[in-house]
Amino acid sequence: xxxxxxxxxxxxxxxxxxxWLALYTALIGMRLTWRHLFTPAVTIQYPDxxxxxxxxxxxxxxxxxxxxxxxxxxxxxxxxxxxxxETIKGTPDxxxxxxxxxxxxxxxxxxxxxxxxxxxxxxxxxYPCPTECIVMTDVYEFSEFDRRNLNYHYxxxxxxxxxxxxxxxxxxxxxxxxxxxxxxxxxPKPPAPAATATPPPKPETPPN
Amino acid sequence: MEELGKTILKLIPVIGDQLADISVLVFVxxxxxxxxxxxxxxxxxxxxxxxxSAHIQDRVAYxxxxxxxILQPVADILKLIQKEDTVPDSAxxxxxxxxxYLVFIGTYAGFAVIPFSSAYMGSNINLGVFYxxxxxxxxxxxxxxxxxxxxxxxxxxxxxxxxxxxVSYEVPTALAVLVAVMITGSLxxxxxxxxxxxxxxxxxxxxxxxPITQKLLLLPFTFITFLILFLAGMAExxxxxxxxxxxxxxxxxxxxxxxxxxxxxxxxxxxYANMFLVSAVATSLFLGGWSSPFGSFMSGPxxxxxxxVMKGMFFVFVQIWMRxxxxxxxxxxxxxxxxxxxxxxxxxxxxxxxxxxxx
Amino acid sequence: MDLFSVIFYVFAVxxxxxxxxxxxxxxxxxxxxxxxxxxxxxxxxYVLLMADFLAITQLMIYVGGILVLLIFGVMLTQRQIAVxxxxxxxQTIPALIIVSALAGTLVGMFWVTVWRTSGIPxxxxxxxxxxxxxxxxxxxPFEVASVVLLVALIGAAMIARREKKA
Numbered sequence: 001x002x003x004x005x006x007x008x009x010x011x012x013x014x015x016x017x018x019x020w021l022a023l024y025t026a027l028i029g030m031r032l033t034w035r036h037l038f039t040p041a042v043t044i045q046y047p048d049x050x051x052x053x054x055x056x057x058x059x060x061x062x063x064x065x066x067x068x069x070x071x072x073x074x075x076x077x078x079x080x081x082x083x084x085x086e087t088i089k090g091t092p093d094x095x096x097x098x099x100x101x102x103x104x105x106x107x108x109x110x111x112x113x114x115x116x117x118x119x120x121x122x123x124x125x126x127y128p129c130p131t132e133c134i135v136m137t138d139v140y141e142f143s144e145f146d147r148r149n150l151n152y153h154y155x156x157x158x159x160x161x162x163x164x165x166x167x168x169x170x171x172x173x174x175x176x177x178x179x180x181x182x183x184x185x186x187x188p189k190p191p192a193p194a195a196t197a198t199p200p201p202k203p204e205t206p207p208n
Numbered sequence: 209m210e211e212l213g214k215t216i217l218k219l220i221p222v223i224g225d226q227l228a229d230i231s232v233l234v235f236v237x238x239x240x241x242x243x244x245x246x247x248x249x250x251x252x253x254x255x256x257x258x259x260x261s262a263h264i265q266d267r268v269a270y271x272x273x274x275x276x277x278i279l280q281p282v283a284d285i286l287k288l289i290q291k292e293d294t295v296p297d298s299a300x301x302x303x304x305x306x307x308x309y310l311v312f313i314g315t316y317a318g319f320a321v322i323p324f325s326s327a328y329m330g331s332n333i334n335l336g337v338f339y340x341x342x343x344x345x346x347x348x349x350x351x352x353x354x355x356x357x358x359x360x361x362x363x364x365x366x367x368x369x370x371x372x373x374x375v376s377y378e379v380p381t382a383l384a385v386l387v388a389v390m391i392t393g394s395l396x397x398x399x400x401x402x403x404x405x406x407x408x409x410x411x412x413x414x415x416x417x418x419p420i421t422q423k424l425l426l427l428p429f430t431f432i433t434f435l436i437l438f439l440a441g442m443a444e445x446x447x448x449x450x451x452x453x454x455x456x457x458x459x460x461x462x463x464x465x466x467x468x469x470x471x472x473x474x475x476x477x478x479x480y481a482n483m484f485l486v487s488a489v490a491t492s493l494f495l496g497g498w499s500s501p502f503g504s505f506m507s508g509p510x511x512x513x514x515x516x517v518m519k520g521m522f523f524v525f526v527q528i529w530m531r532x533x534x535x536x537x538x539x540x541x542x543x544x545x546x547x548x549x550x551x552x553x554x555x556x557x558x559x560x561x562x563x564x565x566x567x
Numbered sequence: 568m569d570l571f572s573v574i575f576y577v578f579a580v581x582x583x584x585x586x587x588x589x590x591x592x593x594x595x596x597x598x599x600x601x602x603x604x605x606x607x608x609x610x611x612x613y614v615l616l617m618a619d620f621l622a623i624t625q626l627m628i629y630v631g632g633i634l635v636l637l638i639f640g641v642m643l644t645q646r647q648i649a650v651x652x653x654x655x656x657x658q659t660i661p662a663l664i665i666v667s668a669l670a671g672t673l674v675g676m677f678w679v680t681v682w683r684t685s686g687i688p689x690x691x692x693x694x695x696x697x698x699x700x701x702x703x704x705x706x707x708p709f710e711v712a713s714v715v716l717l718v719a720l721i722g723a724a725m726i727a728r729r730e731k732k733a
Binding site (some may be wrong): 300302333334335338339341342343344345346348349353356364368371378395448506507533 | 594597600605607619620623624626627630631632634635639642668672692693694
Binding site (some may be wrong): 019026029032034036037038039040041042043045072157 | 533539
């Protein structure tokens with residue numbers, strides 16, 4: 001019906017054909033919308049009815065701070081810089097425990113903030129995490145009246161604990177410096193590697 | 209000076225007396241029903257439009273304000289009343305403020321000659337439809353004024369398009385009206401409705417109350433004319449598929465881009481009122497107006513209002529239905545439709561109807 | 568002073584006020600829009616004179632046609648939307664003399680003329696009478712006018728549809 005060869009028609013025929021087609025196709029469209037007028041809606045009434053999210057939905061971030069080794073890789077991977085991590089080195093006399101994946105924790109994590117208002121839900125922070133402690137959950141309703149409330153603090157350390165950790169590190173550093181000075185005075189050898197663990201070298205951002 | 213003061217004092221009681229005069233009261237009361245009708249009708253149509261558009265797209269529209277969101281139009285109007293009525297800094301302030309009222313006046317003036325029932329019409333003048341077409345030209349000026357005064361390129365473009373469109377489509381509208389007027393021999397819409405009284409077979413759409421042969425000859429022409437009248441009317445109201453003046457994807461909101469609050473509400477009201485006006489004219493001219501489709505069954509002044517509003521609302525529904533079905537026309541297609549399709553077809557119809565009526 | 572007089576004066580004030588704005592406004596767009604009210608006032612006065620057909624024709628042709636065209640023209644000829652074309656005053660003194668002479672003549676004529684009203688009551692359905700007269704007594708002028716309009720239309724189409732050079 002629609003594949004007319006216009007070249008075979010005269011101008012007058014084309015004129016009438018066009019008018020006929022305009023009306024006819026408009027009616028086809030109107031028949032379609034008329035049918036849809038009585039089709040049940042495909043939408044749901046959201047706050048009352050909620051769809052089940054897929055298992056791997058990527059919504060609000062969650063950090064299991066007990067497993068965090070403070071490696072800062074998630075913060076590095078974040079394209080919008082919404083993750084802020086501060087660490088304090090642990091001294092050898094402290095046992096910070098191990099994570100559930102068996103990694104040894106060597107750093108205190110006094111600050112682990114995620115500004116979820118900035119988060120773009122790309123999930124790039126999830127892949128580099130060596131202990132799989134930062135994950136995306138299926139929580140998507142977390143509106144707040146104050147934007148500052150969207151800056152989530154995940155660190156479990158109290159100010160007192162932070163102060164203790166800092167103090168210990170300071171004392172340790174002083175001891176080490178004193179030792180080093182003594183060693184340097186004893187023999188001009190190349191300095192020994194520091195006893196404290198530095199974070200492992202940064203891997204490249206994994207393919208998404 | 210004293211003389212002047214005395215004259216003014218003398219004047220006031222006279223005007224006061226005149227206002228107390230029954231004739232002025234009759235004018236005021238007579239003019240009120242269309243306004244009340246427009247306000248109520250706008251609420252209903254607002255709701256209908258939202259619901260119809262939603263269901264056509266398999267949605268449900270608002271559900272929370274009252275049963276199935278029935279109070280939402282009231283909430284919308286309340287919101288519009290409370291909104292800040294902004295006037296842009298660089299706008300032509302006087303014209304900007306005047307324009308929405310002018311648009312509404314043009315529309316409301318048209319309602320004066322609409323026969324809501326055999327017993328009521330605002331003004332029973334002889335030149336009914338002719339007056340209506342003339343009054344709608346005030347709307348053009350109002351739109352141009354709003355577009356100009358907004359000092360915004362989209363508004364101005366929208367206003368220009370709108371004026372061009374209205375001026376073009378006035379031609380087919382007037383010609384289509386002429387066909388019905390030729391058959392009835394009267395410009396008064398009440399007379400036209402009365403002419404078609406006595407059942408569905410007497411409607412001009414089906415050839416009018418003529419002898420059977422004449423009726424059958426007239427039928428195709430009146431049918432085409434009615435179709436063109438309705439479509440040209442839709443174009444005059446700037447509804448999709450003819451909504452180029454406010455094409456959202458091109459011109460933001462067209463001539464009412466800069467308007468907010470109550471002024472915007474008045475534009476909206478005028479558009480909805482215009483939708484009914486077009487339907488009312490089409491109904492009065494071709495579908496018997498207030499006359500019952502079942503002859504004397506369910507007829508009378510009160511039933512007249514019922515039938516008239518039902519027929520009008522049906523075509524308002526068709527307009528909404530078409531709006532949510534069809535895409536917008538291109539500017540050249542719009543002009544093509546008016547000048548190269550509707551106008552020549554109507555000339556043929558007028559000629560044919562004239563010939564049939566003479567024979 | 569009855570109701571008709573009150574309405575007449577209302578329309579007269581509208582007409583004259585709007586006409587004043589047309590003449591004295593510095594903003595040419597305001598002048599153009601003020602014309603609307605002038606035309607509207609005149610139409611109102613026609614209605615009061617029982618010339619309903621004339622009144623509506625006035626609205627239809629002047630407001631719906633000429634004024635729209637005029638406003639289009641004014642809007643499109645402005646170089647920029649933001650800049651208003653100002654109308655200036657020049658040649659004040661000669662203009663004043665000519666205008667006062669003209670006004671004096673008009674007022675004098677108004678004063679001197681004996682205004683007579685015909686006793687015939689106005690014709691009620693004016694439209695049909697006008698129609699009959701146009702198609703019987705005044706058929707020739709009517710047709711000549713339509714031919715002139717047709718010529719104008721064809722001319723406009725010819726000018727607008729200039730063939731593209733290949």
